[in-house]
Amino acid sequence: MKIVVTGLGATTPLGGTIRESWTALLAGESGASTLLQEWVAQNDLPITFAAQAKVPAHDVLPRVQTKRLDPSSQFALIAAREAWADAGSPEVEPERLGVDWATGIGGVWTLLDAWDTLRERGPRRVLPMTVPMLMPNGPAAAIGMDLHARAGSRTVVSACASSTESIANAYEHIRSGLADVVIAGGSEAAIHPLPIASFAAMQALSKRNDDPAHASRPYDLSRDGFVLGEGGAALVLESEEHAKARGARIYAEVIGGSVTSDAYHITAPDPEGSAAARAMREAIALSGGSITDVVHINAHATSTPVGDIAEYNALRRVFGDHLDNIAVSATKASTGHLLGGAGAVEAAFTVLALHERTLPPTINLVEQDPEIPLDVVTSPRPLGRGDALALSNSFGFGGHNAVAGFRTI
Template identity: 50%
Template sequence: MAQHQHPAPIAAPARRRVVVTGVGAITPLGGDAATTWQGLLDGRSGIRPLEGAEFDGIPVRVVARAAVDPAERLPRNRARTMSRAAQFAVLAAREAWADAGLTDADPHRTGVSIGTILGGAPILVDAHTALTERGARYVSPHATPMIVPSGPAAQIAIDLGARAEARTVTAACASGTEAIGQAADRIRDGHLDVVLAGGAEAVITPSIMAGFTAMRALAPGDGDPAEASRPFDRDRTGFVVGEGAGILVLEAEEHALARGARIYAEVAGWGVSADAHHMVAPRTDGEGVADALRKALAAAGAAPEDVVHINAHATATTAGDAAEALALHAVFGAEDIARVPVTATKGAIGHLQGAAGGVEAVATVLALHHGVVPPTVGHRTPEQEHPLDLVIGAPRPLPGGPGGIALSNSFGFGGHNAVLALRRTGV
């Protein structure tokens, strides 16, 4: 009897490098990525007084609204079918797409990966109000598709014709960062060539603000709004709710090079972990955060000494900032972390929730591309325990040259931790 011969194993394809070729953003500092970036460099604050009769019973008096109304930038018939978060997402994606110079990407090899916490959930409140106050026939026929968290990703896919996939990631305030990391993996493993990835959020509503206030998570903002969010400050009092979107165009390196694209940076790796500790409070030992940091460095094939910049999560909550600082000391050591310039974007734009990781990834990519670290707004008095080299007052030149690693950190309620490792590719 002839002996059966097993076929030779097929070698796994080499994993591809993933690069960033486009950026887009709408934030409290500006209606596009360039204006937002300049605002960060200038040390401006996008935090303003909370206005509107609907917020009268809420003691918190500051908020970080987007600098533009997205509905005014879209045709009315299009805007009315989209949640505010989806409107932000579509506009930031359009900017990133144009910035990347993509004109003939294969739609069947182009995907979308967007992080959000609530997506269109504020629409649910409006629909319920219409139902109870006026009756069922006054509930919009667009309400249900606007409510679903997958709306922003779907609307981007519809708008730009991305037919491969449209994924939604919901991982609390780490959502945007996880969406970018997952998108990079899809390209790296050969499934896609191009992905629009990032985060979008719009939750400045009375019910959400009241809920955060009841948790005592928000800065009261009873002084200068520009100093309400105070990352890593000894006297920090909580975060400021923000809104907007940040989107990157991720692309397989060979795909980008073949069309002569400008490359901002490489997505060298990412790490994710879970505290498995508490729905609101982080682990006080910072071990969950440290685990994500170590995984990101390992995935990038990098060591702590390769890191030239960190964009910290730093929401300006007492426990959150302390856990992050402790984790950075644990991973780097006191001597090594002292040489790494750290910035905390939320001092200028507040906390954009599920969009935070997307916007902060845009800022980190631009820091690598331009070779400069923007200052942290709102910080006045350093902590004595686990100090960091926080950039304050003015921008600082980025140390080193091509090959340096920048980390973009995101940590969320429920113990979701995610870290992007981005590599500087050239000047």
């Protein structure tokens, strides 16, 4: 059974829709900017910039919904509705429609705002919707209720690998006959003083407060950490038979996904990249092809000194000399790192790269690290003719590795 992508949606630091985000990505834009909120100075944050959603959720959703949803759920609903409309709002029995959604942190704004309310104003002022809003499964539930999806509304929480794992799960749920159509993806809304302070204390964030647009620079010798981002993306997956029966437009085939774990360290990746390499090999094996069929990779590439090299080691372990023939894009340079939503955004970009046969650029690469000799796409590049296989990589704290594969159709 072939599984295909028939709908895409997103709200990112580059644009309020998937098309706006894709256009800005190809134009080489950056979504990072200085944070103007009062809480930056109030908390004396050492990092004063991030990649905020280009279009605030309250500009899209009715006020009654924004009041009852954590920002992570707001982004999820916006992305899912766009993807659903893009797929043609397929008529499907609720019992055959599923949701596989992800987040890395969940409703952090709701949780911490409620804690402030409890401390400052007492328990009677804590909102009764606090727990439903802060639950990590809140975004999946919001989408499921909005689209009446009753084949399951599942949530993955595996740090920055989360939404790629959700795509892998969605593929398996359709393949195993549990659903005909699944909305998969992920969202995150963690541009909050506490996550910023914590990531900064870990030395994980870029310190380029004076130059946010050039702060995320994967593979560059001067890279010094990632840029925190927010938003989300959704993909509508269904069997090729189901899609063709309703005359749907098909973007690409999903060849499947693989999930492994390092069992090495809670935050640092295994420098040898053996488990990450196994995830890539298993994803390729699901396609029935070989490593030489892979022509493009949207890399995890967070712009951290250690992480970028670890991923390179994993890539070289898998592809050997063929890696020199693979065009690599590191789109976090433009979007920042959306944590649990990153994989879904990058998967959507990978699907569009195949569908439009245009590989997106990696911005801010000035002096490439000689220890990472990849063919990095630095300006939009034609994909060329013929069948093409592409991977989207995601790796997260806890040693989580997830890889999704896509093929032209």
